Amino acid sequence: MASEDTAVVFRNGTVVDATGAGPREDWVVVARGGRIDWMGPAADAPEITAPHREIDARGGTVLPGFVDAHVHMTMGGDGMNPAAFLHQPPHYGYYTAIPRLRATLDAGVTSVRDLAGLDLAVVRAVEEGIVAGPRITTAYRALGPTGGHGDFRTCCGFDFGTVLGPGGAVSINTDGAAEALRGTREVMRKGAGVVKVMAGGGVWSPQDTPWHDGLNIEEMTVVVREAAAHGIPVAAHAQSARSIRNALAAGVTSIEHGYEIDAEGIEAMLRDGAFLVPTLATATTPPDPAKSAGYAVEKKLRLQEHLGENISAAVAAGVRVALGTDSGIFPHGRNLHELALLVEHGMTPMGAILAGTREAAELLGVADRVGTLQVGKRADIVVCAGDPLEDITLPGDPANITVVVKDGVVHKDTTAPGRPPATA
Numbered sequence: 001m002a003s004e005d006t007a008v009v010f011r012n013g014t015v016v017d018a019t020g021a022g023p024r025e026d027w028v029v030v031a032r033g034g035r036i037d038w039m040g041p042a043a044d045a046p047e048i049t050a051p052h053r054e055i056d057a058r059g060g061t062v063l064p065g066f067v068d069a070h071v072h073m074t075m076g077g078d079g080m081n082p083a084a085f086l087h088q089p090p091h092y093g094y095y096t097a098i099p100r101l102r103a104t105l106d107a108g109v110t111s112v113r114d115l116a117g118l119d120l121a122v123v124r125a126v127e128e129g130i131v132a133g134p135r136i137t138t139a140y141r142a143l144g145p146t147g148g149h150g151d152f153r154t155c156c157g158f159d160f161g162t163v164l165g166p167g168g169a170v171s172i173n174t175d176g177a178a179e180a181l182r183g184t185r186e187v188m189r190k191g192a193g194v195v196k197v198m199a200g201g202g203v204w205s206p207q208d209t210p211w212h213d214g215l216n217i218e219e220m221t222v223v224v225r226e227a228a229a230h231g232i233p234v235a236a237h238a239q240s241a242r243s244i245r246n247a248l249a250a251g252v253t254s255i256e257h258g259y260e261i262d263a264e265g266i267e268a269m270l271r272d273g274a275f276l277v278p279t280l281a282t283a284t285t286p287p288d289p290a291k292s293a294g295y296a297v298e299k300k301l302r303l304q305e306h307l308g309e310n311i312s313a314a315v316a317a318g319v320r321v322a323l324g325t326d327s328g329i330f331p332h333g334r335n336l337h338e339l340a341l342l343v344e345h346g347m348t349p350m351g352a353i354l355a356g357t358r359e360a361a362e363l364l365g366v367a368d369r370v371g372t373l374q375v376g377k378r379a380d381i382v383v384c385a386g387d388p389l390e391d392i393t394l395p396g397d398p399a400n401i402t403v404v405v406k407d408g409v410v411h412k413d414t415t416a417p418g419r420p421p422a423t424a
């Protein structure tokens with residue numbers, strides 16, 4: 001197994017560092033000791049005498065590893081039918097997460113935020129290299145009201161939330177300010193790097209709809225205050241205009257989905273500097289009636305009616321956007337398809353790349369370590385074949401992500417045929 005001590009040198013590529021600077025042709029990037037050690041024009045590149053690995057990025061673009069701010073690694077992305085969950089053994093979800101983590105890394109995503117499902121066991125397994133995957137910030141479990149999004153008990157009492165979260169649940173039913181405080185402290189005790197609240201109902205929850213309220217403003221305010229006291233951001237699942245406004249009134253850090261955001265919501269986001277994570281990959285995928293409960297199909301079709309114009313209006317107004325896919329509802333391993341969708345909704349290709357790097361890292365609170373290519377940052381580096389600024393659909397096909405390096409370790413390299421990746 002190669003270690004981060006072996007230097008990795010990227011040559012002949014165009015570098016997009018995601019600081020906001022333009023592309024630089026024929027730059028060299030040197031990763032050493034798990035960090036970016038040097039970058040600059042090829043003519044100035046230092047000589048590397050110690051044994052190291054050369055990556056020929058000719059014809060490609062060298063970018064920071066991407067950040068997906070909204071995934072669910074314990075969910076499959078292939079429809080969700082509660083009946084199929086009845087016979088799933090407890091804790092099975094830990095094992096199904098393993099190939100999904102690998103697929104996400106192979107897609108060029110080196111950091112993710114799991115917004116309910118994963119727990120510290122997985123975070124640690126990835127950190128220790130037991131399984132390959134992106135670095136993880138986890139919400140552990142979401143806080144939502146009894147009978148709301150997150151309460152996955154069907155009318156007969158079967159709780160398929162126990163399948164969506166392999167640790168035994170995907171959310172904590174939370175009613176009233178005292179439970180909101182306890183729930184916030186409980187998820188933080190379990191290592192949450194973000195607190196997830198359900199500000200409204202959802203597509204996949206059996207008893208509510210996106211147009212129902214979730215936690216009320218008072219409950220969410222308690223969560224925001226307690227999380228902020230620990231330096232932890234709050235992500236709000238909110239699809240209806242009203243739930244978006246409620247979440248912003250409570251002071252959340254990000255609106256997840258935001259499909260029905262209206263002028264008032266946009267104004268509040270601009271005022272507070274809140275992030276929108278529009279999860280377009282999931283939103284624009286038609287529901288599959290063969291694999292999904294009927295109630296979910298109906299809700300999703302209604303949500304899709306106006307989301308294009310609403311998200312485009314938020315982008316046009318200058319709302320801060322971070323890339324997130326809701327992979328787990330959307331299939332894993334095609335995360336960077338989201339870039340093309342962001343451009344379809346009004347972002348420039350560079351804007352979309354920043355949303356998936358610097359901006360998402362900012363939202364996760366990891367911008368001091370990852371999200372841009374800068375000397376001193378962790379060596380999370382990917383190579384995309386071709387020029388994504390010219391064709392933003394390129395990164396969406398994992399076959400075009402030819403190299404993935406995380407923490408200075410090569411996880412994928414298809415530029416050197418026959419040479420295996422440095423780690424399993």
Ligand SMILES: [Zn+2]
Nearest residue numbers: 070072115326
């Ligand atoms: Zn989600």
